[in-house]
Amino acid sequence: MALLEIRNIEKDFGGLIALNNVSFDVHEGEIVSVIGPNGAGKTTLFNCLTGYSKPDKGHVHFSGKNATGLTPHEINALGMARTFQQIRLFMNLTIMENVLIGMHSRTRTGVFSALLRPAWVRAEEIAARAKVVQILGLFQERLLPRLEQQARMLSYANRRRLEIARALASDPKLMLLDEPAAGMNPHETQLATDLIRQLREMGHTILLIEHDMRLVMALSDRVIVLDHGEKIAEGSPQEVQQNQQVIEAYMGRVAKHA
Numbered sequence: 001m002a003l004l005e006i007r008n009i010e011k012d013f014g015g016l017i018a019l020n021n022v023s024f025d026v027h028e029g030e031i032v033s034v035i036g037p038n039g040a041g042k043t044t045l046f047n048c049l050t051g052y053s054k055p056d057k058g059h060v061h062f063s064g065k066n067a068t069g070l071t072p073h074e075i076n077a078l079g080m081a082r083t084f085q086q087i088r089l090f091m092n093l094t095i096m097e098n099v100l101i102g103m104h105s106r107t108r109t110g111v112f113s114a115l116l117r118p119a120w121v122r123a124e125e126i127a128a129r130a131k132v133v134q135i136l137g138l139f140q141e142r143l144l145p146r147l148e149q150q151a152r153m154l155s156y157a158n159r160r161r162l163e164i165a166r167a168l169a170s171d172p173k174l175m176l177l178d179e180p181a182a183g184m185n186p187h188e189t190q191l192a193t194d195l196i197r198q199l200r201e202m203g204h205t206i207l208l209i210e211h212d213m214r215l216v217m218a219l220s221d222r223v224i225v226l227d228h229g230e231k232i233a234e235g236s237p238q239e240v241q242q243n244q245q246v247i248e249a250y251m252g253r254v255a256k257h258a
């Protein structure tokens with residue numbers, strides 16, 4: 001059985017069909033990319049999978065359970081964690097606090113007690129803080145020396161890294177990364193590519209949305225292509241790259257904007 005099964009998902013925004021009968025699977029250990037021109041429905045799909053939007057029709061099964069229409073918190077507790085295209089960090093909290101918040105679905109400590117730190121949460125907090133340090137170790141010296149800095153002090157690329165660190169804190173079975181290389185230069189994109197490969201080696205399954213084709217081609221086991229809310233292709237990076245419908249979807253969009 002696949003880790004994630006998406007069946008016939010539909011989402012309509014007042015007559016605009018953002019997703020139309022989309023189905024595919026993600027298997028444990030895979031890196032699957034969702035690509036498509038602007039407005040194709042990629043983020044709407046992520047929102048439907050993670051509880052930020054409810055599909056009008058269709059089903060999502062995750063880890064053997066029906067995950068359709070659950071809240072973001074319930075879905076996170078099942079083992080799915082995501083990052084956002086528009087970065088959503090607590091800018092006035094420190095790096096440590098941002099990652100601790102990502103961990104709260106896995107600890108007995110609530111968000112407020114994690115921040116207020118009464119005596120009874122200390123033992124759990126010491127373990128949690130050690131785990132934050134371990135997670136941030138994945139990013140070499142980019143985040144670890146800045147543990148007590150506010151997130152707003154970070155560079156754009158480091159904010160994206162911190163979002164991934166926060167998602168990792170809940171020990172997810174599946175990570176959904178929404179444009180992990182957006183706004184990054186080629187060197188930073190290469191680092192992001194290496195990091196995602198490392199996450200897979202650590203046992204995480206990854207579903208990502210990305211416009212940067214170097215990253216998609218370098219990492220993906222399978223690529224799903226959306227256009228106008230419909231899945232128009234699915235296959236290996238090479239298969240998708242040569243698919244005539246995919247080429248036309250991208251070229252058509254370029255021609256319209258030319």
Ligand SMILES: Nc1ncnc2c1ncn2[C@@H]1O[C@H](COP(=O)(O)OP(=O)(O)OP(=O)(O)O)[C@@H](O)[C@H]1O
Nearest residue numbers: 013016018036037038039040041042043044045085
């Ligand atoms: N909350 C909403 N209300 C109305 N329309 C929406 C809403 N969210 C998305 N849409 C529309 O649904 C369609 C799909 O949008 P979506 O953001 O999912 O595309 P995308 O593939 O992620 O695009 P991009 O690559 O530009 O991020 C677009 O036409 C968009 O304008």
